[in-house]
Amino acid sequence: xxxxxxxxxxxxxxxxxxxxxxxxxxxxxxxxxxxxxxxxxxxxxxxxxxxxxxxxxxxxxxxxxxxxxxxxxxxxxxxxxxxxxxxxxxxxxxxxxxxxxxxxxxxxxxxxxxxxxxxxxxxxxxxxxxxxxxxxxxxxxxxxxxxxxxxxxxxxxxxxxxxxxxxxxxxxxxxxxxxxxxxxxxxxxxxxxxxxxxxxxxxxxxxxxxxxxxxxxxxxxxxxxxxxxxxxxxxxxxxxxxxxxxxxxxxxxxxxxxxxxxxxxxxxxxxxxx
Ligand code: 2HA
Ligand code: ZN
Numbered sequence: 502x503x504x505x506x507x508x509x510x511x512x513x514x515x516x517x518x519x520x521x522x523x524x525x526x527x528x529x530x531x532x533x534x535x536x537x538x539x540x541x542x543x544x545x546x547x548x549x550x551x552x553x554x555x556x557x558x559x560x561x562x563x564x565x566x567x568x569x570x571x572x573x574x575x576x577x578x579x580x581x582x583x584x585x586x587x588x589x590x591x592x593x594x595x596x597x598x599x600x601x602x603x604x605x606x607x608x609x610x611x612x613x614x615x616x617x618x619x620x621x622x623x624x625x626x627x628x629x630x631x632x633x634x635x636x637x638x639x640x641x642x643x644x645x646x647x648x649x650x651x652x653x654x655x656x657x658x659x660x661x662x663x664x665x666x667x668x669x670x671x672x673x674x675x676x677x678x679x680x681x682x683x684x685x686x687x688x689x690x691x692x693x694x695x696x697x698x699x700x701x702x703x704x705x706x707x708x709x710x711x712x713x714x715x716x717x718x719x720x721x722x723x724x725x726x727x728x729x730x731x732x733x734x735x736x737x738x739x740x741x742x743x744x745x746x747x748x749x750x751x752x753x754x755x756x757x758x759x760x761x762x763x764x765x766x767x768x769x770x771x772x773x774x775x
Contacts, residue, residue: 504548504606505586509541513571513590516640516721517582523729525642526579531713532615535571535721536625536637537592542569545592548606552594555601559691560619562626566599572621574612588612595622616689617641620715623698628717631702636717638724643713644732646739651710653742656682658700659773661708666769667753668734668741670761675730677767680714681707688712706731 504510513535520526520533537545570593573582577589591607593614602614615621621639628636654660662679666672681700686693688709697715700707706727707715714731718724741749755774762769 504545507541507544509535509537510545510571510586512721514583514586516725517573517579517590519725520640520642520728521579521582523642523644523732525644525728525732527643529576529578531579531640531642532573532617532621533571533641534573534615534618534621534625534639536565536629537569537571538637545569545606549592550606553604555596555603556613557601558619558622560623560694561598561600562595562622563599564629565595565622565626566597568595568625569593569605570595570602570614570621570625572614572618574608575614575616575618577612599626617694619689619691620694620697623694624701624715624717627698627701628705632719635719636705638716638718638721640716640718640724640728641713642716642728642732644728644735646735647708647714647732648711649739650735651682651708651712656684656710658682658704662770662773664738665731665734666758666773668737669730670753672730672734673758673761673769674765674767676706676727677762677769678704679770679773680704680731683707683709685710685712 517533525531572593573590582589587607587609592605593602594605595602624639654664658679658681661682681704683696697707705717716724716727718727758769
């Protein structure tokens with residue numbers, strides 16, 4: 502029995518493989534982090550090695566002090582995660598101040614956590630707060646249709662949420678809160694981390710203009726499902742726009758969105774409806 506036989510590590514690797522299979526992770530694109538439960542840390546602890554030095558993150562999340570995260574590695578390819586986990590992913594521990602990490606397992610050969618770790622960390626911090634600790638997964642991917650939409654629609658939450666809701670009937674049920682939109686920014690730093698985490702106080706998904714999507718959720722299925730549903734809706738939107746050359750004969754009307762929300766017992770963000 503090794504750490505790779507532990508259920509949570511296997512589920513994490515499976516999600517990376519699923520994202521690769523979807524075509525959302527060209528080269529080293531995208532990243533995945535998971536905030537481990539106490540019992541999962543305990544199961545993995547026998548396999549931890551002597552920790553690395555603490556590395557400052559440039560951002561602070563006091564509510565995440567002492568937590569452990571599974572993370573993809575900076576510059577690592579989702580394509581390789583299942584084939585070579587020990588070099589592609591790792592586990593990091595957060596210091597008591599909530600502003601630095603150290604590696605306790607994986608990321609062999611001098612690898613480091615994802616370049617987007619500050620964004621993931623801040624998103625974990627605000628989502629954990631917003632969901633009373635339920636949120637554990639932050640997932641960033643580069644799904645092509647959603648990125649394409651960011652060239653055609655005004656970069657705001659209302660326009661994106663409405664377009665996606667109206668692209669497929671399940672959408673208002675899967676993400677009734679809509680999606681946030683971050684304008685184009687340089688990736689990898691504290692600035693985009695703070696901008697994204699501001700939106701994640703309200704939304705469980707945030708679009709990065711001309712770059713990709715961040716999703717959050719309590720578990721791998723829900724979070725992967727959110728990414729998958731949003732990208733499928735974006736694909737339909739792009740198909741409709743291209744096939745119809747911008748002309749749309751009919752769509753799901755706002756009162757029909759309200760009717761779905763009522764029957765499925767979800768609270769649609771009313772300020773986005775006409
Ligand atoms: O990990 O996706 O945003 C590579 C990226 C950066
Ligand atoms: Zn990216």
